[in-house]
Every structure is written in structure tokens, then in C-alpha cells.
Amino acid sequence: EIVLTQSPATLSLSPGERATLSCRASQSISSYLAWHQQKPGQAPRLLIYDASNRATGIPARFSGSGSGTDFTLTISSLEPEDFAVYYCQQRSNWPLTFGGGTKVEIK
């Protein structure tokens, strides 16, 4: 099973600041990584797929990078609606797995 480790667990930032979230895989997953956003009481929403491709309707302030075992989600300038939990997810191997999540909270 591929283990995804996200860091930090919590990121405390102010609106307008840049957020950098990390996801590390226990073995190479090429570029088969997605990022999902989840707000309290809501279903997750796909942000980024295949490491760097924005999903339909996702604002340009969200960007993804990386390949192999190290991946990054960057939010260039935090908007109030961006404070949420972010999960990475791999589709390279069965079982499909998620990281433990990074909570981006208002400082």
C-alpha cells in the first residue's frame, strides 16, 4: 500500500498570504496525484489532478507541482473561502489512498 504523508498537519495563515502544502509518497507514483478540498460539513471537491492540472472551474491561484514521491499544492493568495482541509490522493496503485490532510486555518 502506498502511504501518503501530508505536512504540515495545520497551517495558520492570514487572507492574502501564500500557502504551501506538501504530500510525500512512500514510493514513486509518477504524476498520479490529485488534491481535494473539503470544507466543514461538505463533500470533498477535486482541485488538481495528475499533479499539476487544475480541475474544471478551479481558480488559477491553486497550482500543483511535483512528480515521483514529492508533491506540492500552492495557493498563491488565500481567499476567505480557501480555509479548509486539503487531501492528496494517489491513483498509481491499488488500494487508492489518501493523505491524512492539511488543515488551513485563519491565523
Next chain:
Amino acid sequence: EVQLVESGGGLVQPGGSLRLSCAASGFTFTSFWMSWVRQASGKGLEWVANINEDGRGEFYLDSVKGRFTISRDNAKNSLYLQMNSLRVEDTAVYYCARAVGHFTGWGQGTLVTVSS
């Protein structure tokens, strides 16, 4: 717009059974794999099962193999999860999701509580 609406959750005793349903609309159902993903209260996301476009290919999380069965009815644009021999640790919100490896659309979820 992708719409996925789950139903069938509820309270069940350990060892009991439950069948979840997911009604899909807004896309060509027969062109996509489908998934179930769950989330225990306050915890992260956990993939449970996948089914391919024609329903002949099924994949499961090890801890649910032999207890859960994923199926689909393409004529009804519907996905199902039959859950047998339920355990307390199966308690979670269960999401239906459209899958292309990653999950491209999510339902709002249905709560399954396994408790005596």
C-alpha cells in the same frame, strides 16, 4: 453538471446489513468507473471500492473484502454498495464518487452508524 445523490444510510447493529444507493445524473454514467469513499467522524478520507464501466471489474479495500459488494445498474444510472457483517469501525459518512483514478465528482454522502 455532475450530480450524485446517496441514500440508504442509517443505524444498524453490529453484524447487520445495509444497502446504499447513489443516483447519478449530469454525465454519461456508462462511460465512468464509480467509487465509494468513506469518512469517519473527524477523520480523513478512505477509499472503499471501485467498479468499472460495465460492472464486471470490482476492487475493494482489504478490510471490506468479502463483506461489501459494489454494483451498478447502468439502465438506471445507479450505483450500489451492499454492506454485510457490519462492524463498529465501518461507521462513517459514505460518499459516492465518479472516478477516473482520481475522484472527479462527489455526492453529499450518507451516514452509516453501526452500534448496539
